Amino acid sequence: MWIAVLAGLAVGLIAAALARRAAQAEAARVARRAIDEATAESAALIEAARLEAAARGRAMETAARAEVLEVRTAADESLGRTETAVERRHDALAQAEAEIGTLDDTLEQRDTQVATGQRELQSRRDRAQGLERDAEHKRHGARSELETRAGMRAGELVAQLTHAWLDEARARAAAAVRAIDATAADPAHDREARRVMEISAARYQHHYLTERSASNLRVGADLVAALLDSGGALHGALERAAGVQLQVNDDRDAIRLDGLDGVGKEMVRRAINKLIKKPESLDEARKDPEAWAAKCRDHIQQEIRALGKRAFQTLGIPKSHPEIVELVGALNFRTSYTQNQWWHAVEASYLAGMMAAELGLDEKLARRATLMHDIGKALTHKI
Numbered sequence: 001m002w003i004a005v006l007a008g009l010a011v012g013l014i015a016a017a018l019a020r021r022a023a024q025a026e027a028a029r030v031a032r033r034a035i036d037e038a039t040a041e042s043a044a045l046i047e048a049a050r051l052e053a054a055a056r057g058r059a060m061e062t063a064a065r066a067e068v069l070e071v072r073t074a075a076d077e078s079l080g081r082t083e084t085a086v087e088r089r090h091d092a093l094a095q096a097e098a099e100i101g102t103l104d105d106t107l108e109q110r111d112t113q114v115a116t117g118q119r120e121l122q123s124r125r126d127r128a129q130g131l132e133r134d135a136e137h138k139r140h141g142a143r144s145e146l147e148t149r150a151g152m153r154a155g156e157l158v159a160q161l162t163h164a165w166l167d168e169a170r171a172r173a174a175a176a177v178r179a180i181d182a183t184a185a186d187p188a189h190d191r192e193a194r195r196v197m198e199i200s201a202a203r204y205q206h207h208y209l210t211e212r213s214a215s216n217l218r219v220g221a222d223l224v225a226a227l228l229d230s231g232g233a234l235h236g237a238l239e240r241a242a243g244v245q246l247q248v249n250d251d252r253d254a255i256r257l258d259g260l261d262g263v264g265k266e267m268v269r270r271a272i273n274k275l276i277k278k279p280e281s282l283d284e285a286r287k288d289p290e291a292w293a294a295k296c297r298d299h300i301q302q303e304i305r306a307l308g309k310r311a312f313q314t315l316g317i318p319k320s321h322p323e324i325v326e327l328v329g330a331l332n333f334r335t336s337y338t339q340n341q342w343w344h345a346v347e348a349s350y351l352a353g354m355m356a357a358e359l360g361l362d363e364k365l366a367r368r369a370t371l372m373h374d375i376g377k378a379l380t381h382k383i
Helices: 001-151 152-186 186-205 221-242 262-277 280-289 289-315 322-333 341-358 363-371
Strands: 214-218 245-248 254-258
Touching: 186 254, 214 280, 221 245, 221 254, 221 262, 221 280, 245 341, 254 262, 262 280, 262 289, 262 322, 280 289, 289 322, 289 341, 289 363
Parallel strands: none
Antiparallel strands: 214 254, 245 254
């Protein structure tokens, strides 16, 4: 029995030993296989890394080459543009040099021409001076010869001839006046003149109202007080700008315009009317009276110039000097026997033009002359 047990133990030990050896062998095979697989995987990774590194190297090399090519291309283009610009500048410089050369030649030719002209001019001056001396010498000789033949000095001879010519002119003028008087006394001429005037008057008719310039303005106590505020600043500014006096009545509710300047009176009337109709303008007038009064004066001066131009345009005649145009416009603010002088001048010009046309004379000249026949009335306040 013990032998069987021992035999079983021996067999078990042998089997265990064999199993352990088999397990160790299997473990060794597995280990070797794992090592082989790890080695292969490592080699694969190394190869992949090598391939990736090579690919990245090639990509970097390609990018570097592309960048170098781009830089080189840009440099070549810049160099080409620079060379083109240099060539253009060279061509422009060559052209400029050629133009300068041509200009130098032209200047030399002009210098030569100027020098030649100066020589010719000097030669002509010399000849002219010589001729002038000869003429002066001959003039003195002729004067002496005439004085000798006439038996008197040149001044006496001139005075005698002048008196003779004046006497002759007076005689001719007197004869012409007598002839005109005789003609004017002829009833036929008188009838003809009346006929021409009647024809002209019938062809032209203008309706106008009788004008009277108002010198007394009833403005109210409030406005008079505003004019006299601040030491009468606005009152004085209007007087200086208009050239007329503003006299306040005893009740301090009205103003009298005293002066001969119709334009100045009209300026004050319009300024007062503006202050009445637009009370807000009183603040502007109080703020700077001188500037406000000057503004009123400028406004009426603009209207005067417009009226002057309108008169010339209405009559269809060329405009005259600006000062004459202003004087014609200023006639609108003057009256004579209650008649507006601007309308009177225009009306008389129309009539004169019609009569000139009827007589076969210069119609526009007649209109122009008649337009200015009363122009002095625009200056009476300055004389």
